[in-house]
Each structure stands twice: as C-alpha cells, then as structure tokens.
Amino acid sequence: MASFPFELVSPERVLFSGEATQVVVPASEGEITVLANHAPFMSALRTGIVTIDNGQRLFVRGGFADVSAAGLTVLAEQAVPLDEINPEALSGQIRNAEEDLRDAKSDEVRARAQAKLDGLNAMMAAIRN
Amino acid sequence: MPSLKDLRNRIASVKATQKITKAMQMVAAAKLRRAQAAAEAARPYASKMEAVLANLAAGISGSDAPALLAGNGKDQVHLLIVCTAERGLCGAFNSSIVRLARERINSLLAAGKTVKILCVGKKGFEQLKRNYERHIIDVVDLRSVKYLGYGEAEMIATKVIGLFEQGEFDVATLFYSRFRSVISQIPTAQGLIPAEIASGGGGTKAAYEYEPDEAEILSTLLPRNIAVQIFRALLENAASEQGARMSAMDNATRNAGEMIKKQTQKYNRSRQAMITKELIEIISGAEAL
Numbered sequence: 543m544a545s546f547p548f549e550l551v552s553p554e555r556v557l558f559s560g561e562a563t564q565v566v567v568p569a570s571e572g573e574i575t576v577l578a579n580h581a582p583f584m585s586a587l588r589t590g591i592v593t594i595d596n597g598q599r600l601f602v603r604g605g606f607a608d609v610s611a612a613g614l615t616v617l618a619e620q621a622v623p624l625d626e627i628n629p630e631a632l633s634g635q636i637r638n639a640e641e642d643l644r645d646a647k648s649d650e651v652r653a654r655a656q657a658k659l660d661g662l663n664a665m666m667a668a669i670r671n
Numbered sequence: 672m673p674s675l676k677d678l679r680n681r682i683a684s685v686k687a688t689q690k691i692t693k694a695m696q697m698v699a700a701a702k703l704r705r706a707q708a709a710a711e712a713a714r715p716y717a718s719k720m721e722a723v724l725a726n727l728a729a730g731i732s733g734s735d736a737p738a739l740l741a742g743n744g745k746d747q748v749h750l751l752i753v754c755t756a757e758r759g760l761c762g763a764f765n766s767s768i769v770r771l772a773r774e775r776i777n778s779l780l781a782a783g784k785t786v787k788i789l790c791v792g793k794k795g796f797e798q799l800k801r802n803y804e805r806h807i808i809d810v811v812d813l814r815s816v817k818y819l820g821y822g823e824a825e826m827i828a829t830k831v832i833g834l835f836e837q838g839e840f841d842v843a844t845l846f847y848s849r850f851r852s853v854i855s856q857i858p859t860a861q862g863l864i865p866a867e868i869a870s871g872g873g874g875t876k877a878a879y880e881y882e883p884d885e886a887e888i889l890s891t892l893l894p895r896n897i898a899v900q901i902f903r904a905l906l907e908n909a910a911s912e913q914g915a916r917m918s919a920m921d922n923a924t925r926n927a928g929e930m931i932k933k934q935t936q937k938y939n940r941s942r943q944a945m946i947t948k949e950l951i952e953i954i955s956g957a958e959a960l
Contacts, residue, residue, distance in 0.1 A: 553713055554709070570882060584882070604895075608723050619821065629822045658822075
C-alpha cells in the first residue's frame with residue numbers, strides 16, 4: 543500500500559514524523575481515516591485518539607489536522623502516546639486536580655483547575671475505551 | 672597599606688565568590704541545554720502553524736477578515752507585552768529587552784498614542800515600574816513555574832485576547848530576546864495583533880475542504896496562534912536567559928581569578944617586605960653593639 547508523510551506535533555515536541563499508510567484522526571465531525579493521495583482537507587480536532595497503521599495510538603486534545611499534497615500534519619495542543627499514560631498515576635492526578643478545584647480561591651485559579659481536570663478526565667475516558 | 676591579615680581575608684572572600692559564580696555558570700550550562708532542546712522541540716509546531724495560517728489567510732482577506740488577523744482598524748492604544756526573566760545575575764539580558772521596550776514606549780508616547788504594558792517576569796516589571804508605573808496594567812508571575820509548559824503561554828494568551836475583545840487596546844507587540852547563540856541574544860519586538868504573517872508562503876492555494884467551515888477554523892486557529900507565539904517567545908527567552916547567565920558568570924569567574932592573582936602577589940610582596948625589614952632591624956641592632 544502506498545504511504546504518505548505524516549507528522550504529529552504538539553507545542554512541546556514532535557511525536558511522530560515519518561511515513562504511514564493509514565492514520566485515523568478524530569476530526570470535529572467524526573473520525574476520518576487518511577490514506578495516501580487524500581484530497582486536501584482541513585479540520586479541527588476533538589479530544590480522542592489518533593491511530594497510526596503500525597499500531598501506535600496517541601491521545602490528542604484540541605488542534606487541527608491538515609491534509610495536503612505534502613502529507614498529513616496533525617497540530618495538537620496536547621498529545622501523549624497511550625503507552626506513556628499510566629492509569630494509576632492518572633487517577634492520582636485526577637484526585638489532585640479535584641482537590642485543587644476545591645481549594646481554589648479566585649475564579650481565575652478555579653477556571654485553570656477545572657480546565658486541567660477536564661483534560662485529565664478526557665484522557666481517562668480515552669484510555670478506558 | 673592593608674595589613675597582611677586584611678589581604679588574607681580579601682583573598683578568601685574573592686575565592687568564595689569565585690566558587691559561587693563558577694557553580695552558577697555550570698548550573699546555567701545544564702539548564703541552557705534543556706531550554707535549548709525545549710525551544711527546538713517547539714519550532715516545528717510554530718512553523719507548521721504559520722504555514723497553515725498563511726494558507727488560510729490567503730483565502731480570507733478584505734473586510735471579512737477577523738479582527739485578530741487584520742487588527743480592528745485603529746492604531747491608538749498599544750499593548751506592549753514585555754517578557755523578561757524572574758532572576759537577575761544574567762548580564763545585560765533583562766536590561767536590553769527593557770531598553771528596547773522603553774525606546775518603543777517613548778516613541779509611541781511622543782506620537783500621542785496610549786501605551787499599556789503587560790509585564791511577564793519580575794525583572795522587567797521592576798525596571799519599567801520606575802518610569803511607567805501608571806501604564807502597567809498587569810504582571811504575570813512565572814516564579815512558581817518550574818517547567819515552562821504550553822499552559823502558561825495559553826494563560827497569557829487568554830488574558831491578552833480577553834483584553835482585546837473588551838476593546839482595551841488596538842495593537843499588541845511582544846518583546847522578548849531571540850536566542851541565537853550562547854554569546855548572542857537579540858532583543859526582538861514582534862507584532863502579535865494584527866498577526867504578522869509571512870506573505871507569499873502559501874502560493875499554491877489548493878482546493879481545500881474545510882470541516883467546519885473556513886471562517887470557523889480561522890477563528891479558533893488565531894487565538895491558538897497567539898498562544899503559540901507567546902510560548903515560543905517564552906522558550907526563546909528561557910534559553911537566552913541561561914545563555915546570558917552562563918557567559919556573565921564565566922566572565923565573573925575569570926575576573927575573580929585575576930583578582931585573586933593580583934591580591935596574592937600583593938600579599939607575597941608585603942610579606943617579603945616585612946621579613947626584609949625585620950632582618951635589617953636585627954642586623955643593624957647587632958652592628959650597633
């Protein structure tokens with residue numbers, strides 16, 4: 543099967559850069575599967591999992607997928623490989639975030655804690671499936 | 672003429688200082704490596720983002736362009752986001768950013784514009800407070816942040832966009848120090864709103880399909896672009912700070928070494944002089960008998 547260049551980058555690092563034959567991306571209006579020679583396409587992402595044909599699965603939250611003649615680029619605001627997520631550590635983090643939310647004194651701190659908690663919960667839900 | 676004891680104390684104190692500056696230099700070198708790696712890791716995202724944005728912006732122009740992209744058409748109130756370090760002892764790093772910002776502030780004020788300042792980092796705030804305290808609207812404190820993440824940049828971006836939407840300012844400029852090498856950091860002013868987009872980059876305007884539509888994507892992409900720009904500025908700044916500190920501490924260590932050498936020589940000379948003097952006293956005493 544023909545392959546195409548695929549890049550998955552988050553602001554903090556490049557998570558994947560190379561050839562892939564098939565990538566499943568959680569686009570805003572449903573999952574899409576990108577194969578080689580896909581028509582130029584651009585979409586916002588929703589929270590979910592990117593699956594690469596070699597079996598690698600990555601959690602992504604927020605961002606964009608851009609398919610062009612140069613290949614597929616996923617710009618994710620947050621991206622973590624699933625095998626790097628430890629469910630026990632994650633539930634610990636969720637507990638901490640819940641505590642932070644309870645202890646928050648100002649609206650600003652509360653909003654940040656809430657956003658963090660939502661992100662963690664989404665990650666938890668993603669690895670359960 | 673300082674006594675021998677004074678000289679000994681002075682040498683000891685310079686030696687202690689040299690130890691500290693040397694340790695600081697080594698710490699800065701280790702931190703620099705990490706900061707540089709982080710700055711490099713962030714580069715692909717920022718450049719991809721720019722390419723996507725240039726492509727989108729080429730399609731949307733004229734009056735229907737969003738305000739974050741094209742500005743709100745006014746040029747009266749300027750917001751200056753000045754990013755500096757939280758700590759000193761890093762040479763002219765903070766001062767050179769502040770100097771650039773100050774020049775801009777003065778020229779804007781002279782042109783009759785209103786200036787608002789958002790300080791990121793304590794050192795810039797301390798220096799700007801002296802002359803422009805009433806212009807400073809907010810200070811972002813990153814002292815408690817150990818590892819600089821995208822979250823911090825996002826927080827600043829949300830603040831800036833909130834102010835923009837309330838009509839608090841018309842034009843935003845970001846001040847930070849670009850990291851070129853350990854000995855060269857360039858203070859830079861970068862336009863944030865309206866967005867500075869390299870034109871001509873997206874020459875091949877492909878027939879894209881958008882989901883959801885183009886305008887909606889652009890409206891979520893622009894705030895994100897601001898966060899990414901700020902994130903990049905913070906990372907470049909972190910690397911520059913460590914580089915500046917490293918060379919400043921290297922200089923300090925070398926100066927301390929020279930000082931020790933000079934003082935030791937002086938100490939030995941006066942010790943020798945004292946011995947000679949005592950000998951002469953003994954000899955002339957014996958001769959007189």
